[in-house]
Amino acid sequence: xxxxxxxxxxxxxxxxxxxxxxxxxxxxxxxxxxxxxxxxxxxxxxxxxxxxxxxxxxxxxxxxxxxxxxxxxxxxxxxxxxxxxxxxxxxxxxxxxxxxxxxxxxxxxxxxxxxxxxxxxxxxxxxxxxxxxxxxxxxxxxxxxxxxxxxxxxxxxxxxxxxxxxxxxxxxxxxxxxxxxxxxxxxxxxxxxxxxxxxxxxxxxxxxxxxxxxxxxxxxxxxxxxxxxxxxxxxxxxxxxxxxxxxxxxxxxxxxxxxxxxxxxxxxxxxxxxxxxxxxxxxxxxxxxxxxxxxxxxxxxxxxxxxxxxxxxxxxxxxxxxxxxxxxxxxxxxxxxxxxxxxxxxxxxxxxxxxxxxxxxxxxxxxxxxxxxxxxxxxxxxxxxxxxxxxxxxxxxxxxxxxxxxxxxxxxxxxxxxxxxxxxxxxxxxxxxxxxxxxxxxxxxxxxxxxxxxxxxxxxxxxxxxxxxxxxxxxxxxxxxxxxxxxxxxxxxxxxxxxxxxxxxxxxxxxxxxxxxxxxxxxxxxxxxxxxxxxxxxxxxxxx
Amino acid sequence: xxxxxxxxxxxxxxxxxxxxxxxxxxxxxxxxxxxxxxxxxxxxxxxxxxxxxxxxxxxxxxxxxxxxxxxxxxxxxxxxxxxxxxxxxxxxxxxxxxxxxxxxxxxxxxxxxxxxxxxxxxxxxxxxxxxxxxxxxxxxxxxxxxxxxxxxxxxxxxxxxxxxxxxxxxxxxxxxxxxxxxxxxxxxxxxxxxxxxxxxxxxxxxxxxxxxxxxxxxxxxxxxxxxxxxxxxxxxxxxxxxxxxxxxxxxxxxxxxxxxxxxxxxxxxxxxxxxxxxxxxxxxxxxx
Ligand code: HEM
Numbered sequence: 001x002x003x004x005x006x007x008x009x010x011x012x013x014x015x016x017x018x019x020x021x022x023x024x025x026x027x028x029x030x031x032x033x034x035x036x037x038x039x040x041x042x043x044x045x046x047x048x049x050x051x052x053x054x055x056x057x058x059x060x061x062x063x064x065x066x067x068x069x070x071x072x073x074x075x076x077x078x079x080x081x082x083x084x085x086x087x088x089x090x091x092x093x094x095x096x097x098x099x100x101x102x103x104x105x106x107x108x109x110x111x112x113x114x115x116x117x118x119x120x121x122x123x124x125x126x127x128x129x130x131x132x133x134x135x136x137x138x139x140x141x142x143x144x145x146x147x148x149x150x151x152x153x154x155x156x157x158x159x160x161x162x163x164x165x166x167x168x169x170x171x172x173x174x175x176x177x178x179x180x181x182x183x184x185x186x187x188x189x190x191x192x193x194x195x196x197x198x199x200x201x202x203x204x205x206x207x208x209x210x211x212x213x214x215x216x217x218x219x220x221x222x223x224x225x226x227x228x229x230x231x232x233x234x235x236x237x238x239x240x241x242x243x244x245x246x247x248x249x250x251x252x253x254x255x256x257x258x259x260x261x262x263x264x265x266x267x268x269x270x271x272x273x274x275x276x277x278x279x280x281x282x283x284x285x286x287x288x289x290x291x292x293x294x295x296x297x298x299x300x301x302x303x304x305x306x307x308x309x310x311x312x313x314x315x316x317x318x319x320x321x322x323x324x325x326x327x328x329x330x331x332x333x334x335x336x337x338x339x340x341x342x343x344x345x346x347x348x349x350x351x352x353x354x355x356x357x358x359x360x361x362x363x364x365x366x367x368x369x370x371x372x373x374x375x376x377x378x379x380x381x382x383x384x385x386x387x388x389x390x391x392x393x394x395x396x397x398x399x400x401x402x403x404x405x406x407x408x409x410x411x412x413x414x415x416x417x418x419x420x421x422x423x424x425x426x427x428x429x430x431x432x433x434x435x436x437x438x439x440x441x442x443x444x445x446x447x448x449x450x451x452x453x454x455x456x457x458x459x460x461x462x463x464x465x466x467x468x469x470x471x472x473x474x475x476x477x478x479x480x481x482x483x484x485x486x487x488x489x490x491x492x493x494x495x496x497x498x499x500x501x502x503x504x505x506x507x508x509x510x511x512x513x514x515x516x517x518x519x520x521x522x523x524x525x526x527x528x529x530x531x532x533x534x535x536x537x538x539x540x541x542x543x544x
Numbered sequence: 545x546x547x548x549x550x551x552x553x554x555x556x557x558x559x560x561x562x563x564x565x566x567x568x569x570x571x572x573x574x575x576x577x578x579x580x581x582x583x584x585x586x587x588x589x590x591x592x593x594x595x596x597x598x599x600x601x602x603x604x605x606x607x608x609x610x611x612x613x614x615x616x617x618x619x620x621x622x623x624x625x626x627x628x629x630x631x632x633x634x635x636x637x638x639x640x641x642x643x644x645x646x647x648x649x650x651x652x653x654x655x656x657x658x659x660x661x662x663x664x665x666x667x668x669x670x671x672x673x674x675x676x677x678x679x680x681x682x683x684x685x686x687x688x689x690x691x692x693x694x695x696x697x698x699x700x701x702x703x704x705x706x707x708x709x710x711x712x713x714x715x716x717x718x719x720x721x722x723x724x725x726x727x728x729x730x731x732x733x734x735x736x737x738x739x740x741x742x743x744x745x746x747x748x749x750x751x752x753x754x755x756x757x758x759x760x761x762x763x764x765x766x767x768x769x770x771x772x773x774x775x776x777x778x779x780x781x782x783x784x785x786x787x788x789x790x791x792x793x794x795x796x797x798x799x800x801x802x803x804x805x806x807x808x809x810x811x812x813x814x815x816x817x818x819x820x821x822x823x824x825x826x827x828x829x830x831x832x
Contacts, residue, residue, distance in 0.1 A: 049828025056820050090714045090788060107795070118796055125812040126820075133817065176722065176731060177804065270827065277823050285816055290796030291808050296789065297731050298722045306726040307736035307744065313809035403806040405737050414672075414741040 045267045046247035046260035050137045055271060056130035057158075058233065059278040060123045067120040068222065074110050076102040077172065077218035079211050088295055096174075096299035099214050103173040103294055119286030124166045126282060128314040131159045139358075139388050141375040143246045145368070149359045151239045156356055158232050161225055163314050168221040170292070170312050174214060177292075179300025180309045183208065191341040193332075209302070249374045249491040256373070308405055316402030317395055321347050324401050324422045354391075377491060379448075382441035386434045393433040397426045448494045452476060452487050458498055474498065474538075622692025625685055629666045638696050651761065652699025653690035658757035660686045662750075672741035673764055676749065700760050707752040709777065709784035717785030720778055724769065732802040733786060738765055747786055755783050 016025050028034045045051075078098040084091045086101070087108040106113035135155060138144050144152035167185070171178040186208040189200040204210040244258050252259045261267045285291075298304070311319055321343035330337040362384065363369055378385040400407065401422040408415045455473030462470050476495065477487040627636070633645030640647035645667070648656070659665035663677030681689065690702045709717060722731060728744035730736050735746035742765050747755065759779050762768030774782070800807040 047828070049824045052824040052827065056824075089711065090718050090785060093715050094719055114796055122812065122816065125808065126816050129812055129817050130820075176726075274823070274827060278820060281816060281819050281823075285811070288797040289808075289811055289815075290794045290799050292804075293794065293796060293799075293802070296802065297804075298718060301722070304722045304726060306722070306731040307728055308730045308734065308803060308806075310805040312805050313812065316805070316809065403809070406803060406806045408737040409735060409743060415737040416740055 040241070041262065041264035041268075043241065043244075043263050044258050044260040045263055046245055046253070046258055048248055050141070051245065052274060053130060053134035053137050055274060056278055057127055057134055058237075059275045060127040060130055060282065061229065061233065062275070063123040063279055063282050064120060064127060065226065067116050067123065068226075070116050071106065071113075071120060072222055074102060074106045074113060075099070075172070075218075077214040079174070079209075079214050091295060091298075094299065097214070099172060099174040100294070100299040103175070107295060115283075115286050118289075118291050119282050121169075121291045122285040122289070123282045124169060125291075125313060126278075128159070128162045128166055131155070131162055132314075135159060136388070136392070140378040140385060141246075141248075142372065142381060142384070143375055144359045145372045146359075146363065147243055147371055148239070148246070151236055151243075152359055153356060154232055154236045154239070156352065158229060158236065160352065161229050161232070165221065165225040165229065166312055167315060168217050168225065171217060172214065172221060173292075173294050174300050175294035176297040176300050176304055176306055177294070177309055179209070179302070180305055181311055181315075182213075183302075187340055188344045191338040192345060193335050193337055193341065209300075244373065246373050246375050248377075253374065255371070258373070308409075310403060310406070313399070317398040318344050318348065318402070320398040320401030320404070320422070323404060323419060324398070324426060374491065377493070379441045379444040380491060382438050382445075385441055386437040389437040390430040390434040394426065394430045397422060397429055401426075447496070448489055451494050451496060452485050452489055455485060456495060456498055618688045618691045619695045621685070622688035622690070622695075625681065625689050626692055629680070630689075633667065638693065647697075648693055649697035650699045651693065651697065653694030653702040654700040654757040655761040655763070656693035657686060657690040657702040658754060658761055658763060660689050661757075662754055664763070673743065676745060703753065703756050703760070707756045707780055707783055708787060709780035709782075711784070711788075713777075713781035713784045714788050715785075716778070717781030717783070718789075720774065721782050721785050724774065725782070728766070730803075732789070732804075734801070734803050748790060750786075752783050752787065755786065756780075 016022050024034075076098045080098050081095050082098050082101050084094050084096055084101050084104065086092070086105055088104055091104060103117075106117055108114070138152065138155065167181070171182050171185075186200055186204065189203060190196045192199060200208065203213070203216075205212045205216070245260075247253050247258060247260065261270070297306070310316060322340065325339060325343040327339040328342075329339055378388075401418070404418040404422060405415060407413070408418045455475040458472045458474050460472040462472055464470060475483070475485050477485055479485055626634075630645075633641055634648050635641050635645075638648040656665075659674070660681055661679055661683070663679040664674040666680060667674055668677065679686065687702070693699075694701050721733075725733070728736060728738065729747055730744075733747035735744050737743045744766070750758070756779055758766065759769040759774065759782070760771075769779070771779075794802070800811055
């Protein structure tokens with residue numbers, strides 16, 4: 001600001017009179033933010049239900065910060081051995097680390113501790129799940145295309161960090177399950193060729209489990225990783241604001257302009273409300289469903305292990321890949337490559353790299369280097385959609401194999417059969433998913449074109465004078481001499497049923513939750529009149 | 545962080561101190577005097593009974609498992625039952641029948657009790673493992689069969705008397721369970737598959753005596769835990785722990801199967817993500 005205009009007080013009449021207004025002026029006089037803020041608040045945010053998946057992740061993260069802070073007041077990460085004499089009788093007199101004992105205290109002796117612990121854990125599961133479905137939405141609609149590749153990469157970073165953060169949290173209470181998980185993590189580090197041993201020593205400060213590891217993990221869990229996540233989320237959202245949110249094509253939505261709700265007040269009100277819905281869902285889970293009952297697992301002792309030890313869901317695919325991968329041990333140049341190396345280090349490395357490179361590979365393959373602000377319907381890009389489904393199928397097979405012992409036990413299947421079934425499914429199901437998705441996409445595309453050309457099936461059957469029966473089709477727009485529709489497909493949903501005409505959503509047709517809301521009588525009369533006119537005109541057309 | 549307020553606020557420990565024998569000491573201060581008096585009475589009674597049972601058990605268990613001399617009549621009844629139901633597979637003299645069933649000489653009454661009372665014997669069909677079924681015989685008949693098998697072949701006799709440790713043993717029992725049994729049955733003893741269709745069953749239906757005899761005899765893939773490995777008192781402690789956890793409620797809400805992360809994964813995706821997907825569809829539909 002290099003202008004040198006004299007400082008003038010605004011004219012008297014614009015002085016605010018309400019308390020809120022005075023407050024606003026007080027702040028603005030000092031910080032001078034009204035201008036830029038107004039610009040931001042007037043931004044519009046396009047609306048589509050699938051755009052709210054990212055918000056679920058954001059709100060889960062906020063819930064994690066709130067509940068996590070509560071837990072830090074009572075949790076003690078020390079590995080010092082103590083004898084438990086808290087309220088939970090089946091552990092009284094047992095030796096355990098302070099970390100485990102303080103988690104028992106949070107669960108049984110701190111008022112409200114258990115429910116907060118449970119909300120925290122459910123929110124962690126939700127956080128990663130929401131990020132993942134948000135990522136699917138971004139993938140299948142092509143939202144990652146130029147110029148949004150950076151946000152795709154930041155998002156992947158968040159997903160990876162979310163998983164690491166979750167695993168760190170799962171490992172903190174030092175119960176039998178988390179100790180077993182850490183031991184496996186140690187084995188994975190050790191399996192890295194050449195540097196493995198050093199990596200493990202570095203992380204654990206000596207051999208596993210050591211004495212300082214939980215302290216380190218604690219700092220990583222409560223400070224380091226959340227800090228990075230927070231910074232990345234800020235960058236992620238700043239980019240969304242800067243680049244504008246992408247939108248589905250439709251009325252008034254082009255590559256060059258956004259249409260939707262203003263950030264303030266409509267979008268802000270909706271987002272605020274949605275925060276409470278997410279919080280409520282997580283609180284309900286925390287209150288009614290038990291999660292990670294560490295008192296049933298016992299303190300970690302290296303000599304003990306339980307069957308059915310599983311990681312949280314987001315790590316289960318690695319457990320699954322380990323269970324499916326054959327135990328090939330490779331010796332190369334005097335180094336042993338343990339079988340664990342491939343499914344737990346190489347495989348996630350490849351998956352991550354493929355996801356990170358995908359936007360660039362796709363641009364290369366399709367030679368599409370344009371800016372894109374309009375999203376695509378998944379059916380219109382069959383190759384990408386099918387690749388996505390193929391990847392998801394691959395992931396789901398690994399994920400289910402991570403719990404294959406439980407599945408085998410519950411459904412009374414042999415565990416060996418589950419392992420072999422998993423191996424075979426991992427190889428043949430993804431290509432099948434690709435082929436099936438491809439066909440479905442083409443079928444949906446064709447149906448859209450058909451409706452545009454021939455009109456909607458009305459369900460009205462007509463007998464021609466020749467005795468032939470035909471179904472009357474309602475054209476969607478102007479037709480040519482042969483009665484073929486002239487509308488071009490424009491990437492928006494095509495109405496397929498009569499009652500979708502005019503308004504896209506059937507929900508919109510009937511307003512009101514239990515009873516249809518009746519419009520104002522005079523309005524309704526006008527609408528009825530217009531409807532009648534239109535119908536008679538239509539009738540006229542049909543009979544022509 | 546202390547117990548002091550709990551009585552006033554009516555806050556009970558979320559977890560019953562012990563499922564088996566609630567002792568007043570483990571329950572913390574009580575709010576209503578009548579309840580307190582009742583509990584004191586219960587404690588005295590439990591204490592007296594426990595002392596009696598304990599001294600009896602100490603007496604009887606001095607030889608490891610307790611054997612009561614079985615009467616000739618009981619043995620004769622057992623023989624009758626054996627000849628009706630078991631002889632086709634195990635032979636007239638318990639020597640076994642090739643291709644049908646192993647010899648029962650030396651397996652002892654404990655094994656017979658375990659197999660018959662859990663319904664595993666008489667075997668319904670050959671498979672990777674004998675499954676638990678509703679038992680075919682009454683408790684008395686089962687004991688008669690055990691007495692007969694014991695009298696012919698000898699071996700470890702079925703134990704009698706109180707087989708469950710007191711509430712003071714629960715914690716130790718838990719530790720022993722995690723050390724010796726959790727690797728197959730799982731920390732929450734829900735069971736788990738072993739290789740090739742075999743599995744370690746859930747311990748939820750097991751009675752005290754079935755658990756005791758299972759440890760003594762090590763059915764099929766399960767190792768034998770002789771009295772040298774796990775003393776009779778330790779066995780009773782393990783039983784006290786398992787029965788206590790079975791009887792206790794889940795303090796954190798619905799236990800969702802007590803199988804840990806797998807059922808949690810199902811809940812977060814179906815209930816959690818499912819509910820929020822419905823919510824965003826609803827919000828989305830409202831706004832178009
Ligand atoms: C900490 C976790 C995350 C949070 C809190 C978060 C939050 C958000 C929010 C609120 C938006 C705007 C609304 C929307 O499109 O849903 C957004 C957009 C976006 N996110 Fe995320 N996200 C996270 C993780 C991810 C992941 C894992 C990816 C993909 C690998 C990703 C990629 C994107 C992209 C490309 C956009 C721009 C979408 C567009 O403009 O259409 N994000 N994110």
